[in-house]
Amino acid sequence: MKCTWAPLEKPWSNVVARYCVFVSRHPWPFIIIPMILCICLSSGVFMHFRIVRGVHYLYSPLNAPWKTEEAVFGENWANDDIHYHPAKDFMRRRGVYMIITAKDKGSILRKEHARQFLKVLEYIGSHNLTSKTGRKYSYKDICLHFQNECFSNSHGRLIADIFARGDEDHFNITYPKWASRYATEKIDVMRLLGNVSFNSNGYVNGASAWMILYQLKKFDENVGELSKEFENAIAAEIENGTLSAPLLNIYYFHSATFDQELAKEQDRIIPKFSITFCVLIVFSVLTTFTVKWVNLPGVKVNQKRRKFLVIDWVLSKPLLGIVGVISTLMAIISATGMLLLCGVTFVDMCTVMPFLSLTIGIDDTFLMLAAWHETNRLHSVEERVETAMRHAAVSISITTLTDCIAFLIGASAPLPAVMFFCYYSSAAIFFIFLYCMTVFVATLSLQGRIEEQERNSLTLRDTINLKEHFLEDVPTKKLLFHMGTHVHVLPEAGNNNDVNFVDVHNPKKEQDHRMWYQRFFEDKFGPFISKPWMTAIFFGLYIVYASFAIYGISNLVIGFDLINVVQKSTSPRAFLTARNSFFPMDSKIVDIAVMKPPNMAARKQREEFFFALQEFETTWCSSGRNSTDFWYFSFQDYMKGLGFDDDIWNAMLDDEESFVSNLGGFLMANDKYSYDVLRDENGTTKAFRLATRVTNVATDSDMYKCATTMRHAINTVTFEI
Structure with a gap:
C-alpha cells in the first residue's frame, strides 16, 4: 500500500493554475471589480468608524464575575449625584485625584509646604473656568455635596492648617484615624497622608504625600459635560505649570485618564502607519529592480573598461511592488469596512492590524514575483503565469488558511481587545489573499506582456539589448533608463534563470542569468551555512536560545498591570507610582x-x-x-x-x-x-x-x-x- 503525502496539493495547484491562466487572459475585470468592491466596503469606514475604548472593558474577560459585581455597586450605591460620602465609591464616580509631594522629597507637613498646599486647595476650589459653550463655571457648580456642602477636602484643609500654624503639638493627630472636635466623623488619615512619620508620643509629625480628590457630578447631561471639561482643564493646568507650587510636585489622575492615554497611543501609531506605508512602497520598488553589470562607453580605468550597474528595465517590476502594497492597503480598508458594516466593534488594539497585514501582503507579493522570475521567458505569458502560480499560489493559500485559522482561534479568547483584533486580522488576511489572486495576478500578466514585448516595464518604451556590442553609440540617458535583456529563441535555451543559458552573441560562452539574491544564497550563503563546523555552531546557538526560552517561560507572570497603559514620564504615571508607594492599602x-x-x-x-x-x-x-x-x-x-x-x-x-x-x-x-x-x-x-x-x-x-x-x-x- 502506497502512502500519499499532501493529497490535496496537486488538485489545488491545478485549480489555481487554471484560474490564474483565465485571469491572465482577462486581466482588467479582475482589477476593476476588486477596486469597486473596495470602494463599496470602504463606506463602512466612513459611516461607522468609531474606536471603542475602556481599559476595564477591553482587557477583562467578557464573563468576568467582577463586572456583574461592579454593576451591583454602581446601580445601588453610585447611581445618582445626591447620595454621596467622600470615603465611599472612590473610583465609581467621576473625579480628579491628586497626589502632592515635596520636591525635595521631605515632609509635606512643614510649615511652608503646608501653606502652599492650602493655596492649591484654594485655587482649585475657587478658580473660574470657561466651557466650550462659553459658560463660566467653577468647581462649586459641579461638585458633589456632603452634609449639604460642596465637598472641598476640608479634612485635608484642617490638618494642613494645623501644621501651617505650627499647632501640631496641640492637636495630637493620630493614625490611621483621628477624632477631631471640628469634624463630625473620624478623619481617615491613612487615605489622606502617605508614608507618615510619628513623634515620640506616637502622633503624626510628618508625611511624604497628600492624596486629595475632587469628585464631580455626572448624571445630569449638561453638568456631566462640564465635569469632563473640568477634569481636562485641571489636568492641562498641572501639565503646563499654571497650577503649581514652588515647593510641591502635583500629580493627577482622573476618570478618563486611561481612555485618553489609549487615544494618545493611537495618535502616536497613526503617523507611524503612514511612515510604514511609504517605507514599504520605497522598499518594494527598490527590491523589484534587476541590475546588470555593463561596460559603459568612454569609461576606462588603466586602459580597461570599467563595469557599472545598469537597471534591466525589461525584467524589473517596480509597478508590481507598488501594486503589492496598494492591494494590501485595499485589503485592510475592505476588511475594516466590511466588519464595521456588520457591526463588529473596532477597538484600540485593532490599530496594530494594518502593520501586521502589510508585512503579510508584501510577503505574498514577493513570493509570487520570485515564482515569476523562475519561469522560462521563452514561454507565453499564460504558460509563465500557470507555472509560477502552481508553486506560489499553493504556498500563499496554505499560509492564508493557517493564519486565518490561527486568528479565528485567537478570537475565542474572552478578552474583547484580543477577540476583535483577531476578527479584523483574520478578515484582512482573507482580503489580502483575495486581492493577490485577482489584482496582483492580473497586473502581473499585464507586466508579463510588456516583458514579452521587451519594453520598459515602467515607461512602456522600447529598450536596447544589454548584450549588444555597440553600446558606445548609445546616449548615456538611454543606457540608464532604456536598457533591458532581450531573449532570442535558441534550441538549447533554458529558463530565465538557467545557469547554462546560451549567449546569442557567443554561443560557446556560458551565461548566468539568475537574480543577484539567488546567486548570493545559492553560491555563497548556502555552501557557507552547510559547512559542518557552522552546523555545530548554530546547533549550539539553538541550545542557548532554547535554554533562554525555557527560562523565560518558567518565569512568565500572568496578569495585566494598568499602570502600563499610561506612558512613562507623565503625571498620571507618576500618580499611580506614588499611590502604590505611599498609599498601598488604598487599592x-x-x-x-x-x-x-x-x-x-x-x-x-x-x-x-x-x-x-x-x-x-x-x-x-x-x-x-x-x-x-x-x-x-x-x-x-x-x-x-x-x-x-x-x-x-x-x-x-x-x-x-x-x-x-x-x-x-x-x-x-x-x-x-x-x-x-x-x-x-x-x-x-x-x-x-x-x-x-x-x-x-x-x-x-x-x-x-x-x-x-x-x-x-x-x-x-x-x-x-
Whole structure:
C-alpha cells in the first residue's frame, strides 16, 4: 500500500493554475471589480468608524464575575449625584485625584509646604473656568455635596492648617484615624497622608504625600459635560505649570485618564502607519529592480573598461511592488469596512492590524514575483503565469488558511481587545489573499506582456539589448533608463534563470542569468551555512536560545498591570507610582454587597452571616476582623456610647422592632453608614454593604487569586453576596 503525502496539493495547484491562466487572459475585470468592491466596503469606514475604548472593558474577560459585581455597586450605591460620602465609591464616580509631594522629597507637613498646599486647595476650589459653550463655571457648580456642602477636602484643609500654624503639638493627630472636635466623623488619615512619620508620643509629625480628590457630578447631561471639561482643564493646568507650587510636585489622575492615554497611543501609531506605508512602497520598488553589470562607453580605468550597474528595465517590476502594497492597503480598508458594516466593534488594539497585514501582503507579493522570475521567458505569458502560480499560489493559500485559522482561534479568547483584533486580522488576511489572486495576478500578466514585448516595464518604451556590442553609440540617458535583456529563441535555451543559458552573441560562452539574491544564497550563503563546523555552531546557538526560552517561560507572570497603559514620564504615571508607594492599602479594599440580606435581628440568620463573614476574614489574603468596616460593628459601638451595656444590646438584637428603630437613629446620626444600608419605605433592609482590607496581594494576579478565594468562601451561604 502506497502512502500519499499532501493529497490535496496537486488538485489545488491545478485549480489555481487554471484560474490564474483565465485571469491572465482577462486581466482588467479582475482589477476593476476588486477596486469597486473596495470602494463599496470602504463606506463602512466612513459611516461607522468609531474606536471603542475602556481599559476595564477591553482587557477583562467578557464573563468576568467582577463586572456583574461592579454593576451591583454602581446601580445601588453610585447611581445618582445626591447620595454621596467622600470615603465611599472612590473610583465609581467621576473625579480628579491628586497626589502632592515635596520636591525635595521631605515632609509635606512643614510649615511652608503646608501653606502652599492650602493655596492649591484654594485655587482649585475657587478658580473660574470657561466651557466650550462659553459658560463660566467653577468647581462649586459641579461638585458633589456632603452634609449639604460642596465637598472641598476640608479634612485635608484642617490638618494642613494645623501644621501651617505650627499647632501640631496641640492637636495630637493620630493614625490611621483621628477624632477631631471640628469634624463630625473620624478623619481617615491613612487615605489622606502617605508614608507618615510619628513623634515620640506616637502622633503624626510628618508625611511624604497628600492624596486629595475632587469628585464631580455626572448624571445630569449638561453638568456631566462640564465635569469632563473640568477634569481636562485641571489636568492641562498641572501639565503646563499654571497650577503649581514652588515647593510641591502635583500629580493627577482622573476618570478618563486611561481612555485618553489609549487615544494618545493611537495618535502616536497613526503617523507611524503612514511612515510604514511609504517605507514599504520605497522598499518594494527598490527590491523589484534587476541590475546588470555593463561596460559603459568612454569609461576606462588603466586602459580597461570599467563595469557599472545598469537597471534591466525589461525584467524589473517596480509597478508590481507598488501594486503589492496598494492591494494590501485595499485589503485592510475592505476588511475594516466590511466588519464595521456588520457591526463588529473596532477597538484600540485593532490599530496594530494594518502593520501586521502589510508585512503579510508584501510577503505574498514577493513570493509570487520570485515564482515569476523562475519561469522560462521563452514561454507565453499564460504558460509563465500557470507555472509560477502552481508553486506560489499553493504556498500563499496554505499560509492564508493557517493564519486565518490561527486568528479565528485567537478570537475565542474572552478578552474583547484580543477577540476583535483577531476578527479584523483574520478578515484582512482573507482580503489580502483575495486581492493577490485577482489584482496582483492580473497586473502581473499585464507586466508579463510588456516583458514579452521587451519594453520598459515602467515607461512602456522600447529598450536596447544589454548584450549588444555597440553600446558606445548609445546616449548615456538611454543606457540608464532604456536598457533591458532581450531573449532570442535558441534550441538549447533554458529558463530565465538557467545557469547554462546560451549567449546569442557567443554561443560557446556560458551565461548566468539568475537574480543577484539567488546567486548570493545559492553560491555563497548556502555552501557557507552547510559547512559542518557552522552546523555545530548554530546547533549550539539553538541550545542557548532554547535554554533562554525555557527560562523565560518558567518565569512568565500572568496578569495585566494598568499602570502600563499610561506612558512613562507623565503625571498620571507618576500618580499611580506614588499611590502604590505611599498609599498601598488604598487599592487593597474589597467591597462586599449583601443583596439578599439576613435579618440581623434574627439570631439564626445573623449567625449564618457572621460565619460567612468569618470565611472572608480568615482567607490567606485577608487582614482580619480589625480591618472590616461594617455598619453593624459601628452600630454596636454607637449603642455602647449611649450607655447600653451588653445585656441590653443582646436583648435588642432579638427584638426586631427595637433593632430597626435604634438602627434608624444610628443611620441618621452617621452619614458614613446611612448610605450603606438600603431600606424599603417600611424600614426593612433590602441590601447593605461593608468593606474589608486584603493583604499579600502585591500583583494583579495575587488580587485575582484573592478574589477567587473569597468567592469560593461564600458558595454555601443562602443569601446573595
